[in-house]
Amino acid sequence: MTGLSFDIAHLLAGSLVLISLLMLYQDRLTALINVFAAQAVALALSVAWQAHAQGAPHLYVTAFLALALKAIIIPVALQRIIKRLGIHRELDQAVGIGPAMLAGVALVGLALVVMLGVAPEADRIAREDLAFALSVVLLGLLMMITRRNAVGLVVGFMSLENGLVLAATGARGMPLVVEISVAFSVLIAFIVIGVFLFRIRERFETVDVAALDRFRGERA
Amino acid sequence: MGLIGAVAVQGGQMALVLALAPALTGLVRKVKARLVRRQGAPLLQPYRDLWRLMRKEVVLAESASWLFRAAPYLIFAGTWVAAALVPTFATGLMFSWSADLIAIMALLGAARFFLALAGMDVGASFGGIGSSREVMIASIAEPAMLMIIFSLALLAGSTQLSTVASYMLSSNVGLRVTLALALVALMMVAIAENARIPVDNPATHLELTMVHEAMVLEYSGRHLAVIELAGFLKLLLYVSLIGCVFVPWGLAPAGAPVQAHLIGIAAYVGKLALAAVLLALFETAVAKMRLFRVPAFLGAAFMMAILGALLLFVSRGGLR
Amino acid sequence: MTPLVVLLGAAGGLLLLPLPTLALGQSGLGRWLTYGGATAVCAAALGVALRSLLLGEICEASLPLGLPWIGARFRLDPLASAFLVVVDLGGAFASLYALGYGRHEPEPSRVLPFYTPFLAAMMLVVLAADAFSFLVAWELMSVASWALAMAHHREPRNTQAGYVYLLMANFGALALLLCFGLLAGPSGAYAFDAIKAHPPTSATAALALGLTILGAGSKAGLVPLHVWLPLAHPAAPSHVSALMSGVMTKVAVYAFVRIVFDLVGAPAPWWAVAVLILGGLTAVTGVLQALMQRDLKRLLAYSTVENIGIVFVGLGLALAFRAAAMPLAAGLALTAALLHVFNHSLFKSLLFFGSGAVQSGAGRRDMDQLGGLIGRMPQTALAFLAGSVAISALPPLNGFVSEWLTFQAILLSPKLDPWSLKLAVPAVGAMLALAAALAAACFVKAFGLTFLGRPRTQAAKTAREVDGFSRAAMLGLVVLCLAAGVLPGFVIDTLAPVTRALVGGRMPAQAGQSWLTIVPIAEARSSYNGLLVLVFVTLSAGLCALAIHELASRRVRRAPAWDCGAPDPSPMTQYTADSFAQPIRRVFGTYVFAARERVETPAPGDLAPARFEAVDRDLIWETLYAPIAGAVTFAAERLNRLQFLTIRAYLGLVFLALVTLLLVLALWG
16 A cells, blocks of 8 residues: 555544543543544545455445445434434443543553553554454443443444444455344444344333342342 | 755744734634634634734732732743754744754743742632643643653654654655554643643633633733743643654755745645644534543553653564 | 862851851841841852752762762762752852841741751752761751741641641652662662662662652652642741742752762663653642632642642653663753743742741731732732742743743654654643642732722731842842743753763853853744743733834723622622632542532521532542551550550560560571
8 A cells, every 4th residue: 555545544444443542531421422423534544445445345334234234224223212202312331531531542552552562463454454453342341331321332343343343344355244233233233232222111111220239139 | 055044944944933823813713613613713813812912001919929929021931942952844844953852842841830830829729720720730740741752752763853854754764553553642741731622721711720821820011921822832842743753745955946945834734724623623613621531631641651662662573 | 279179168157157147146146147148158059059950060079078088079060069059049049049038037046057057968969978967968958948837836737837837848858768678789888889880770770760759759749648848848937938938849859860860870761651650740739729719828838749740740741762872852941940940939939938937027928818908018019920920831931931931842742653752742731731720820819819999807908018139139049030931042051061961962062152042952943932922922912012102092090999890898708718719629629629519598588608618638648648547556655565564564674575586586697
């Protein structure tokens, strides 16, 4: 890849990390889902650019899947779910924004050090791409543990999956079949979780996951 | 052109920033008014306001000390000197080496220091509110700014603004994650530093939400005029800073012919107008935050700036 | 006569000065003799030290005292001269200040006999060239300063402060003793040249570094060893507080530099990481604690902790560059640290003098009982304002220059290799920036509450300006702060031999730069000119004032404050120390102090007052010191039983001990 091409790929991958951090910053569910949609758009752009740069047309399919599923269908569906659950105005942060952001930056630093330190001789592009992908995965995990609300958990999980896709496209030659099956498994997971959400809600009249702990009797 | 040219550029810049600063604020106000379908005050209203304030008598609180009367001039001087050192239309500023970007920010910090003191001088509770909130906001905004400066300095190999600007004009910049992070962070810092929505509302006198207005509440007449002018200059300074680092096109290099400088001035006015429209759009689109959301907002800017610097420190591809 | 002999004579004279003072008894003459003599001796010693620093002289001397086989060795090299300048400058100004301030001392006999030995001890620490005389002087410094801090021992808080200080000082001295023992090795080479001639193994060197951090760091006030400092420094009379904060902490920095840079030998990169992180944490914790204070002197003491953090960040960077064999960058970082040492000694002395002036002029130092002093004490207010601007790192005063240089050194660090450093340096840079911004907030608070606004008490309303000596000392320091801020090139060039001796590199010569600009590496990279900034700001302010004077109306009317139309006549409605710090407490305090706020509003119709309660906890004390104190108390209570045994039991114990010793001898002998 030439200088400019690398720069654009790097910038797009970096914007995914940036949007992940922005997700940590959101404390309202609607805003969180919007930012998630923005991340999916950035992912689609990034994958499409890789397709163009690597000359790998099957990656365009991946990009399209990301755009259609994660930037449009899932966010719209999630927005409707939270409307129907009546939680679209709820605040959702288990820890404060400050510590969460601080932990996020520390995780990105960790990811960079791990990836750049592990393979100092590897291809520069692949290495930094992998570092960004690992950051997105770690930030997704962080989001899953800092959210109180099950919807937040779902978004965190999906954002984590974005990181995996980013890693996969950076490391050339991932077969399309794997890609599509991953995308569909995410969709199915989403549907299952959606149903699950309504079940929790019916039973406990809240989607606060703390209610599940109470149900297990651990916090009696 | 040599020395005379350098003096002309430096002097021209000092006059230009002073002349354009009220117009920038006037344009922002005008666009904001039009966006909510009001007619809005004319573009030149800030100049008239300043003139009227100057003609009015000063009503000085009984408990005000000499510091209260001296502070406006110090605040204005610090801001003006800082604004004179940020390249606006040409990089060949005569005295650009006397202060680098860190020193420019420290000059603004000194201006803020005296503003906060002036807020406490009369001994009224609103001034105290303003000062204590202002220092809280500054205590997060300044480190964020410094981390942005670190990122720029590591990229360009210099904290000197003219060197940074010429580096940005050169072809080996490329698109960089760090630059994107720094730009977003710088905009957030600029919004907070200039007391714009969503951090502070420049048009409010709603007592419990104000920060900047609370500090200058006791000022009147010519003192208020000087403080207002310093505020206009500060907004212009941040716009110029963003312009010269991230949109450096049109900047006349040192020793360029006169035409290049004229093009530079035209480009600069264009950049200012664009920035005013964008700022007005942004301010109309968002709502003011609760005061204790501001730390999270600025903390995000801080984190992004750290992340940008970290990327440069860590990634071997970062520094060329 | 070599300069070293003159300096040793000066120290000896200071040591002996209490004898005639005691002979003079309680009369005012003793005060004149002590402080006048100390001013003269310190000024003379300052001249000698400055001269040998400029000439780069090195001389040695040996006195027939101390350990019989090495004697007491002293040595004057550039590092020692530089720190002697700090000690003697601070000492001269403090003594000058005390000529006036000492008049308010209720019990001069508890201050005067210890004052000059304290000064002498600090000089001897810097001059010592063997471990034995170093430690003796160090202990003398600790004990003398302890006695001075206990001068007002009838106040209950001070006894506790003295107790904690004594414990920590002993702990620090023990750590240094062990450190020198390690470095000297089994052969017992206690002279510094002998130590340098035999560089220790890397493990020994690391252990020595740890012990030095404990020993010198506890005296300097590194977090978490700083607990005694904000208690003991404010307890002393103000001129002594100025010396303890402005000078004694610098002597501790000297000990660190001497051992780690000079004696131990080549550093490992991870040392730098440790020192950097300690420095960054110290800076942020110190300034946050300072912001929460109500007592002016305690605020200043915590701010000393912050500045020590900044110095240690500079030292950490210098270690990192030295380990990476980058002598120029190491020279820059070390210059920044040493310049901050010098600057801090100036403005911290100035601020403590100011707080002493407030205490003697208005009778109190609780900021919630002051206010409006700018009208009653205009010169003190001006001096304190200059000190506040300097310590807040604002141009064109001197604090900015050293912090600016530290930032420039940080910007050189991406060239360092280890990952830990690549991550630590930007993080520490962020902490430093945070500390600088918070310091400005802290001194807006200190100056604003004390000198601005309306007087909160009768005492503040009737405050009086202090005497001429005190004002002369303060204004002299203001001039020095301004000079060091506007013409830093001279100070930087003066420090060049020190950095060249320690890290093999120096900053480029500043004397040849046009317009007295300072240039750390190259002008295209970064430069700063305090003089031009000062001239520009003055010109612009003057121009603006002139234009306003010509164009604008000149009418002025005095009226009650506007305050949004509802001014409250009571001065107690002004912002207080706690309310000013409240936004910052809410932002940072939740994590740093586990700060909690509680508001109780009575139900409508209930006439009970609403209550607001804010609680901060000192987490460092609670997690680190309280358990140790608890364990000691527990052990002491158990051992207490030994006091109530029968004679037979005591004899039995003695017998048992004897038999055990004999057994040990039999087994290992």
